[in-house]
Amino acid sequence: MQEIRYTPIGTVRSPFLSPKNMPVQPLQGRGIKGKIEIYPEYRECLRDLDGFSHIIVLFHLHLSKGWKPVVRPHLEEMERGLFSTRSPHRPNPIGLSVVRLVSVEDWGMNIEDIDMVDGTPVLDIKPYSRELNGFEEEKNGWMKGRIGKLRDKKPY
């Protein structure tokens, strides 16, 4: 089986030092401020990003240990197939968060709506665009009507 190797481009700085009481999605982390420190060799890549209000952050869920094919999602009672959930315990533990970009600085970025633990290795930054990745007619399967719960129940 082919092995794929990546090297972090930066690190998350977050008020959450452990996953305990941490928001499980940016929706739960609205208003929580943090930073992404970008390593010097990648800082030039940040040019032109300051015009975007939101960015997609791909990160390595470095505290994830192993995975099971079926899991009980956060705040839920029924077990669901892993790929139908956002559980951090995945075969390839890559996290995806769309966060608010507050400012681009010479060391990286100030961000808001954090659901990442301090020290999380960052793999990639992409500009967010609803036009590219939004669908009005989506169906949400088992999540339908359950996401409000997440927004309303702050863990911190």
Next chain:
Amino acid sequence: MQEIRYTPIGTVRSPFLSPKNMPVQPLQGRGIKGKIEIYPEYRECLRDLDGFSHIIVLFHLHLSKGWKPVVRPHLEEMERGLFSTRSPHRPNPIGLSVVRLVSVEDWGMNIEDIDMVDGTPVLDIKPYSRELNGFEEEKNGWMKGRIGKLRDKKPY
């Protein structure tokens, strides 16, 4: 520097055998049908996914070779900082596409809106939810007003 290792969970089957004339975003690939074959050990993870109309596919851009901090985006004239673009030539070449889920099968999934080359290694599948990752008030920086161009100009 920490090295992160991932192993593909499956493979994309696409009518596009090379990046030449391939859609550069699902927006350009609307209606194009393909498959994601999931390897046997991960198939149980697909449970409950069939209720979702769209999925997020994270994949390894295996044909990407190297990166530059500043690039000229597809159909554009001005160069832009790499992280403000969706260029496949990134420090960690992870692709992100939100595609239509047509059906879940025992070998994987039929999908639509393909912008991936045949044989692309798949890293992760997540359920798409606009409620989790959508923002009405977004700003699109240099992309503003330019995405329609992408939709209108079919490469195939």
